[in-house]
Amino acid sequence: MLLFPGPNGADGRLSRATVTRFSLYLRHLEEVLNKGAQKVSSKQLGEAIGITDAQVRKDLACLGNLGQPGIGYASVELIAAIRHVLGIDRVWSVALVGVGNLGRALLRYKGFQARGFRFVALFDKDPALTGQQVEGLRVRGLEDMTETIKAHKVELGLLAVPSDSAQFVADSLVQAGIRGLLNFAPVVVRVPPEVSLVAVDLTVQLEQLAFHVHTGNVP
Amino acid sequence: MLLFPGPNGADGRLSRATVTRFSLYLRHLEEVLNKGAQKVSSKQLGEAIGITDAQVRKDLACLGNLGQPGIGYASVELIAAIRHVLGIDRVWSVALVGVGNLGRALLRYKGFQARGFRFVALFDKDPALTGQQVEGLRVRGLEDMTETIKAHKVELGLLAVPSDSAQFVADSLVQAGIRGLLNFAPVVVRVPPEVSLVAVDLTVQLEQLAFHVHTGNVP
DNA sequence: GGATGTGAACGACTTCACAGCG
DNA sequence: CGCTGTGAAGTCGTTCACATCC
Numbered sequence: 001m002l003l004f005p006g007p008n009g010a011d012g013r014l015s016r017a018t019v020t021r022f023s024l025y026l027r028h029l030e031e032v033l034n035k036g037a038q039k040v041s042s043k044q045l046g047e048a049i050g051i052t053d054a055q056v057r058k059d060l061a062c063l064g065n066l067g068q069p070g071i072g073y074a075s076v077e078l079i080a081a082i083r084h085v086l087g088i089d090r091v092w093s094v095a096l097v098g099v100g101n102l103g104r105a106l107l108r109y110k111g112f113q114a115r116g117f118r119f120v121a122l123f124d125k126d127p128a129l130t131g132q133q134v135e136g137l138r139v140r141g142l143e144d145m146t147e148t149i150k151a152h153k154v155e156l157g158l159l160a161v162p163s164d165s166a167q168f169v170a171d172s173l174v175q176a177g178i179r180g181l182l183n184f185a186p187v188v189v190r191v192p193p194e195v196s197l198v199a200v201d202l203t204v205q206l207e208q209l210a211f212h213v214h215t216g217n218v219p
Numbered sequence: 220m221l222l223f224p225g226p227n228g229a230d231g232r233l234s235r236a237t238v239t240r241f242s243l244y245l246r247h248l249e250e251v252l253n254k255g256a257q258k259v260s261s262k263q264l265g266e267a268i269g270i271t272d273a274q275v276r277k278d279l280a281c282l283g284n285l286g287q288p289g290i291g292y293a294s295v296e297l298i299a300a301i302r303h304v305l306g307i308d309r310v311w312s313v314a315l316v317g318v319g320n321l322g323r324a325l326l327r328y329k330g331f332q333a334r335g336f337r338f339v340a341l342f343d344k345d346p347a348l349t350g351q352q353v354e355g356l357r358v359r360g361l362e363d364m365t366e367t368i369k370a371h372k373v374e375l376g377l378l379a380v381p382s383d384s385a386q387f388v389a390d391s392l393v394q395a396g397i398r399g400l401l402n403f404a405p406v407v408v409r410v411p412p413e414v415s416l417v418a419v420d421l422t423v424q425l426e427q428l429a430f431h432v433h434t435g436n437v438p
Numbered sequence: 439g440g441a442t443g444t445g446a447a448c449g450a451c452t453t454c455a456c457a458g459c460g
Numbered sequence: 461c462g463c464t465g466t467g468a469a470g471t472c473g474t475t476c477a478c479a480t481c482c
Contacts, residue, residue: 015451019430023423024407041463049407053463054453061465069464070460086426087433101324108320111405111422117429156428180432182425186330188243188268196431198424203330204242205419206401207305209375210336211238212415213399214306234473260441272441273475280443288442289482442481453470460463 018059019086024049025059026082033075041072088116095121095154095178097169098161099129099139102184106158107135120152125165142169146176155179163187237278238305243268244278245301252294260291307335312371314340314397316388317379318348318358321403325377326354339371344384361391368395375399382406 014022028048032040042056060066060073063081067073083089094117096103106112107119122139124130130141140148148154157173159166159181166185173181180196183189186203212218233241247267251259261275279285279292282300286292302308313336315322325331326338341358343349349360359367367373376392378385378400385404392400399415402408405422431437 013436014430016427017451019427020423023420023426026426027405027422028407043463050409052453054455055451057464058452058466065465067464068460069458070462072463086430088426088429092429101320101327105320105324106421109421112425115422115426117425155432156425180428182428186246188247190269193437196428196437198428198431200419200421200424201242202325202328202419203246203334204239205417206331206336206375207242207245207307207334208235208238209399209401209415209417210307210311211233211305212417213374217232218412218415236473262441271475273444273477274473276442277444277474284443286442287482288480289440291441440482442479444477444479446476446478448475449473451470451472454468456466456468458463458465460461 014062014085018062021049021051021055021059022082022086025056026079026086029075029079029082033079038075039072040075040078042067044072091116091118092156093118093120093152093154094156094158095119095123095149095152095173096158096160097123097142097145097173098159098165099124099126099134100160103158103160104134106160106184107137117156121148121154123148125161142172145172149173149176149178157181159183159185159189161185233281233304237281240268240270240274240278241301241305244275245298245305248294248298248301252298257294258291259294259297261286263291310335310337311375312337312339312373313375313377314338314342314368314371314373314392315377315379316342316361316364316392317381317384318343318345318353319379322377322379323353325379325403326356336375340367340373342367344380361388364391365395368392368397373397375401378402378404378408380404 025045028045029040042053046053046056063085066077066081096107096119099122119137122134122137123142123145124139125142129139132139157178159169161169163185166183166187166189170181170189170191174191174195178195181191183197183199186201191197244264247264248259261272265272265275282304285296285300315326315338318341338356341353341356342361342364343358344361348358351358376397378388380388382404385402385406385408389400389408389410393410393414397414400410402416402418405420410416
């Protein structure tokens with residue numbers, strides 16, 4: 001089986017937008033499969049997440065020829081294919097840095113566990129927190145980072161620390177061998193090219209919303 | 220003074236990407252102004268947020284002719300212009316629905332207050348929470364929503380409730396006259412066209428990260 | 439010289455439209 | 461007939477390159 005059978009840019013390079021939609025398709029597919037739907041059409045999928053059916057077909061074409069003309073797509077097969085290209089048909093080990101309000105919210109967020117993301121280490125620089133148990137995990141000091149991350153083979157790191165610590169913590173995580181970072185600090189963080197970085201900037205999102213309300217534009 | 224002097228699409232219609240970058244410019248500008256920099260060039264701004272100088276100039280051109288050839292842009296002026304087009308040169312009243320872990324994290328998030336977003340109402344359907352004070356605000360039941368939102372002229376709502384309540388709560392907020400929604404629930408929420416919606420989907424972001432690490436692509 | 443503003447080229451993503459298959 | 465897969469067209473966003481101005 002090929003990892004990337006179909007083209008989205010001649011080879012297996014998927015656009016960021018396509019990857020985002022794959023996550024949305026996946027969620028909807030799991031939902032409809034739970035309700036017993038064995039088959040789904042591009043039209044149904046498109047309506048569910050608010051895009052055109054043509055877009056859905058273009059995206060799904062990257063997965064190979066899974067669609068059956070006149071019928072649609074087999075839900076189970078689609079789910080497996082999407083999980084496979086996204087790389088989430090396995091467990092990912094995740095570390096959380098910053099066990100404050102946001103960090104705890106992320107820890108308790110069911111959606112992560114359900115998709116195979118497993119928290120295996122917590123870090124915080126606050127001495128009052130280190131040593132305590134949170135959600136069944138012991139909070140460690142930043143000085144234990146390299147050792148713990150290597151020992152547990154942690155691949156992804158969630159950065160839920162204040163802005164002024166973000167770059168330092170990111171550097172430490174990179175140093176420790178992390179492969180990807182999800183940054184929640186409202187600051188632009190730099191990582192070397194071999195490390196992936198996704199930023200979730202709440203201030204930016206809220207300002208976008210204010211802009212849209214302000215102007216009356218549809219996003 | 221024109222609201223949208225320059226073109227980004229002939230009139231004042233700004234692309235989503237441009238609006239996102241405006242937020243990032245703004246943050247960086249406030250930072251450098253604090254350090255005393257009166258002038259900034261497109262090259263400096265671009266390097267700070269990781270894009271080309273041409274892109275910066277194209278964006279800033281939408282604000283009118285603020286740049287001085289050979290010199291750069293005046294920080295103070297740029298900040299005022301960006302805040303103005305984003306619509307954040309005033310206070311926005313915000314309601315939070317869902318006072319769980321994520322909700323409390325959002326409440327305590329300093330970045331919102333600093334930018335003029337003011338929480339004026341909290342709602343939660345948990346009877347154990349309603350009536351309590353959180354961050355100086357009383358938590359109300361969902362049944363008080365319409366009255367409270369109208370009374371406080373709340374314009375924006377943050378949705379930090381579980382997926383299965385998200386659409387219901389969104390409908391209630393719309394009914395109550397909200398103008399924009401920031402949805403954190405991992406589900407696609409529908410609102411009428413006159414209401415703005417921005418979604419922050421943590422599962423999608425984490426899956427994006429996994430994909431990039433998985434394939435070795437740069438985002 | 440140094441930096442802006444901008445048409446033109448380029449590239450990326452989306453929609454259209456239709457052939458082809460079940 | 462219904463629905464997929466896909467070239468072609470269209471739209472949107474970014475980068476280039478250079479005239480222009482301080």
